[in-house]
Amino acid sequence: MSIINDDLQQLLLRYCEPESDLLQQIDRETNLKVLMPRMLSGHYQGRVLSMLSKLVNPRRILEIGTFTGYATLCLAEGLRSDGLIYTLDINKELEDMVRKNFAQSSYNERINYILGDATETVNTLDEIFDLVFIDADKKNNGTYYDLVFNKIRPGGIVIVDNVLWSGKVLGNQQDKDTRNIITFNDKIAADDRVEKLILPVRDGLFIIRKK
Numbered sequence: 001m002s003i004i005n006d007d008l009q010q011l012l013l014r015y016c017e018p019e020s021d022l023l024q025q026i027d028r029e030t031n032l033k034v035l036m037p038r039m040l041s042g043h044y045q046g047r048v049l050s051m052l053s054k055l056v057n058p059r060r061i062l063e064i065g066t067f068t069g070y071a072t073l074c075l076a077e078g079l080r081s082d083g084l085i086y087t088l089d090i091n092k093e094l095e096d097m098v099r100k101n102f103a104q105s106s107y108n109e110r111i112n113y114i115l116g117d118a119t120e121t122v123n124t125l126d127e128i129f130d131l132v133f134i135d136a137d138k139k140n141n142g143t144y145y146d147l148v149f150n151k152i153r154p155g156g157i158v159i160v161d162n163v164l165w166s167g168k169v170l171g172n173q174q175d176k177d178t179r180n181i182i183t184f185n186d187k188i189a190a191d192d193r194v195e196k197l198i199l200p201v202r203d204g205l206f207i208i209r210k211k
């Protein structure tokens with residue numbers, strides 16, 4: 001998934017903050033026990049998410065796509081003292097692992113973990129968010145973006161993962177997933193309500209600031 005070669009990736013890791021013991025544990029357990037462990041954000045992207053969250057210093061965070069909770073905990077590092085993070089996921093099979101991971105964290109009491117279809121559960125949230133992270137089924141990126149847009153404060157940030165899709169967005173022969181991602185990227189590029197840029201971090205992070 002990374003568009004940066006392994007040697008450079010190791011250099012980047014040498015110069016960024018280390019993972020906590022809990023994050024290392026979640027990474028190991030995910031790789032040992034969960035299908036498609038590459039979906040986990042991992043050390044470097046996790047530190048990017050943590051840094052962005054700390055810069056925003058959010059009171060309310062929304063994450064769409066919990067997986068095993070690694071990115072959730074990275075984002076939670078930037079919360080204000082009275083802050084909360086809502087994380088939405090549809091995979092009930094991972095619930096026990098995720099709740100165990102959160103229970104070992106100092107952020108446990110500030111995490112609202114909600115299971116169900118995010119296209120439905122997001123509408124139950126009566127909050128205004130400072131930071132939104134979208135990392136779920138890619139075909140619905142545009143749907144999630146539209147659903148949350150009016151729940152984001154002016155100046156708030158949306159981060160969307162996997163927008164470079166292992167470089168497939170440059171290919172001439174594009175599968176359905178790739179076309180969905182390109183369609184979403186084009187949608188954001190044309191949206192004059194926001195400022196935007198893509199960071200070539202791991203598989204591409206779209207950083208979107210609401211005006």
